[in-house]
Amino acid sequence: MPDSIRRALCGTALLLMVASPARADLADTVAKVKPSVVLVGTYLATDSPRFRLRGTGFLVGQGNEVVTNAHVLPAEATANDPALVVQVRTATGQWQMREATLLARDNPRDLALLRMAGQPGPALAVGDSATVREGQELAFTGFPIGGVLGFSPVTHRALVASITEAVLPSPSADRLQPQAIRSLRDGSFTIFQLDATAYPGNSGGPLFHPQTGEVMGVINMVLVKGTREAALSAPSGISYAIPSVHVKKLMERAK
Known part of the structure; x- marks a missing residue:
């Protein structure tokens, strides 16, 4: 193969590598997603255990909003329900409890949006x-x-x-x-x-x-x-x- 053609092919391959965004494998993606996945439940001092897990949620928006299923929430949950909490992972890997308030819910599609107290966490992008x-x-x-x-x-x-x-x-x-x-x-x-x-x-x-x-x-x-x-x-x-x-x-x- 002539050197001129070889150089042209190498240049094209390099251009494609630069132009194409890097795509992570699943292991890398899981490591990125896990810090955004939270526990959703209730906390009452009179309960045993005091924290009761009701389902999963994940951080969106500015990192202080949580998406979950509407059925995960207590049946009587309101915007000011004092028992509603989420738990997020700290940088050291420990679970930290946060109070949560109900922002909106879509019962026909079984979705709910919460706001958690405290510092925001890493939010996930919502795709198409x-x-x-x-x-x-x-x-x-x-x-x-x-x-x-x-x-x-x-x-x-x-x-x-x-x-x-x-x-x-x-x-x-x-x-x-x-x-x-x-x-x-x-x-x-x-x-x-x-x-x-x-x-x-x-x-x-x-x-x-x-x-x-x-x-x-x-x-x-x-x-x-x-x-x-x-x-x-x-x-x-x-x-x-x-x-x-x-x-x-x-x-x-x-x-």
């Missing part, structure tokens, strides 16, 4: 869920089965098996559950069906891009199963996530 495709591999981090496995974030890979409606039409009226009826009344919406196993403690955790760490959805273990799987006699191993477009709308509404 419209770019997610069936067959794409994502990942999610949370606290499966509550505190049984310890308060250590656990990450799973998740293939997007289907992008479908949150509410399935029932084959017969006797199989319509109250939750499904409410969801049909409020209007169905698109969800991500995942080829991965999540557990109740994962509820509210971020579903994120394995290279960029952008949040593409929020893991949901209650609302969607109650509407799509009401006819099943036993729960399946299917997991679901609410697309991040609804997180963006909730954050915008809370401003």
Whole structure:
């Protein structure tokens, strides 16, 4: 090959390497995402244990806002609920409890936005869920089965098996559950069906891009199963996530 052509090819390859943004592998992304994943629960001096984990959340916005599932909150949660708390990781790896207040909630899509007291933490970027495709591999981090496995974030890979409606039409009226009826009344919406196993403690955790760490959805273990799987006699191993477009709308509404 002539030297002139070899130099031209090397120059083109170098240009492409410079122009293309570096893409982290999943291990690097997990290390970046974990400090933004928080425990969501309640704290009462009369309880035993005093802190009760209810689900997962993650930091967004300026780092003092927390996204989670609405069902993770106590049923009676209000904007000034003194029992509502989140726990964040400090630089030394210890959990630090913070008071939390409810900013906004979207019950039909089972989302809630909280504000935590104290210094902000590292916020996750909320990505464009419209770019997610069936067959794409994502990942999610949370606290499966509550505190049984310890308060250590656990990450799973998740293939997007289907992008479908949150509410399935029932084959017969006797199989319509109250939750499904409410969801049909409020209007169905698109969800991500995942080829991965999540557990109740994962509820509210971020579903994120394995290279960029952008949040593409929020893991949901209650609302969607109650509407799509009401006819099943036993729960399946299917997991679901609410697309991040609804997180963006909730954050915008809370401003």
